[in-house]
Amino acid sequence: MSLNLLLASTSTVHGHPYLSYYKDAWTAHFAEGSGSVLFVPYARPGGMSWDDYTAHATKAFEAEGIPMRGMHTYASPTEALADARGVFIGGGNTFVLLKTLIESGAFAAIDEAVKAGMPYMGSSAGSNVAGLTVGTTNDMPIVYPPQFDAFGWIPFNLNPHYLDPMEGTTHMGETRETRIREFHHFNSQPVLGLREGSWLEVRGDNVTLHGSLTARLFEAGKAPAEVSSGALAI
């Protein structure tokens, strides 16, 4: 595999425009090649249509001089990828995303292209699916996908929008940390909690954490650890 990935925690950091917090990274990531960046709108945040979501992402890309086109506007996933310089899967609902990717045939086609080196970017749900499974998503399971196995390009799971326990709350729902510990009663792979405004860069086998915050690494049978920006050993 010749991986070339940007995996962002979120599309939008509070108080900043869509995709702006890591704009230098993604404009460089998609600078080369003659085709469009293929936008995959299948996660449908807020139930938004494929067309509306694609228009939203395209506005941000075209402002940087990068052409973009929605995957759903092509006759087939293969035809879409043949025309693309890279792929961006936007955030939304991870279950809706995974189900649509698989049922449309896009899952296998994107997997093949990305393993062959095509630049990939994900945000939130689009980052979740780069991990081993979607078993650490925060999303509501509003549709039933045919599997929880994801692309598995990185040898761990992600938890985007990682949220530290809030002091003083009286709500008895589990904290994010408690949920990830539960995950490790049934699964062995590490889980990386990516805080808002963080992103991972994956080049071949090298994974680098970017952004101003640390990330929280959960490994089965170990105490959680904070990992700093820079090269990660997971």
Next chain:
Amino acid sequence: MSLNLLLASTSTVHGHPYLSYYKDAWTAHFAEGSGSVLFVPYARPGGMSWDDYTAHATKAFEAEGIPMRGMHTYASPTEALADARGVFIGGGNTFVLLKTLIESGAFAAIDEAVKAGMPYMGSSAGSNVAGLTVGTTNDMPIVYPPQFDAFGWIPFNLNPHYLDPMEGTTHMGETRETRIREFHHFNSQPVLGLREGSWLEVRGDNVTLHGSLTARLFEAGKAPAEVSSGALAI
């Protein structure tokens, strides 16, 4: 169907002992009959073992003079139910619960007994499974169940631990209300958000809301509505 259900939002309200906030309701619910209440520990909160979780619930029941025994201690679900005056499925992870119920054969056996009138109680995940699907759980999908369809004893979905949007937060994760609205882009059944300390009583076709708080009813294509304690028309 001759339903006889108590469906609680949570097992524990902040600052109060386990199951205490609706003790009068469940002690009356399970007052009759000569066998034990069958405890189903399969949701494993915090990854707790079946034995430990059963011991925890049994302590609360036996303090009220109601005998209890864990479902996993019987040779089969059928044998367990033959010995029971009622069933209590405790909270934890809804995905782990549903998968274990189905794979153990308990799902079909409990469904048959409850439809025939056996008193049932659920809390949190144990209430979720009484609805049409588990598609509105808040839990992390740490295991892959063979279906999202639940018992469907009530003609809607539940969202236990319903949490109102928090003012002033800068975290960009979706609110509970946003998630349930997304659910309605893909599903048509109503969803009832049960706040902590609320519970439903179901007798035949009649559903009554108990507790000091209102519940929030989400219906596809309508504005959410607050419903007060008392008989519900869903």
